[in-house]
Amino acid sequence: MTSERLTAPPARTRRRPPRGLSAGLPLALGSVLFAAVAVMVGSGSGLALLDPGLHQWLVDARTPAATTVLEAITTVSSPTWLTVIGIGFAAIWALVRREVWRPGLLMAAMASTVAVSWTIKHLLARSRPPTPQMLMGPDDAYSFPSGHTFGATVFLLVLAYLMLSRRSTAWRRRALAAAAVVLIPLVALSRVYLGYHWPTDVLASVFLGTAMLGVVVLVDARRPRWTRVSFPSRSHSSQAR
16 A cells, blocks of 8 residues: 655745834835935045946946847836836736735835935936937936836835735745846846946935835834725625625
């Protein structure tokens, strides 16, 4: 008589949103690092002194293949495209999962990036690199921070947090972590490579996105009780009738 082993499905870990010190850590760390870079940019010191050399090195290293790939990445990560992707993803999430809190929180974070980025750009009023180095047409908007990098960082980090802070599998954790680790640097690289930002613009944008993640974590930790109830599915509603 042979015995058969039953293969258990992948374990799904149910977690509670972080609270206390762990909830405020991304906000504090991201804010401090962003402020440090902003001071360097405003005073023309520290890392900002390396901007011209690093930018020119990337410009000199351009190749047709790299340009094609990075132009595609920068197009998809534009504020317009990210808004479309975010709205579509949030709508599908709300319909499939029958909830509004997490999709709504994701969209609120994305909307905030536009206002925050616009405000900081006009406060520091940093000029972009020379127009002849811009490969996808001129752009006379202010340079600091990078809206593409900021938006992509917020979208990927907040999405990963919202999806992993409740239930997750090891495969999902690895996939979302890999997406953030790979895509955020690629977006940042594309903005400098294509001639639209200085290296400190994109570096500060990643720190600012981390701070925005901290805000989302704190808001989620104080989630109102009424939002914990999912709206009923269609089948459930039809049965109730």
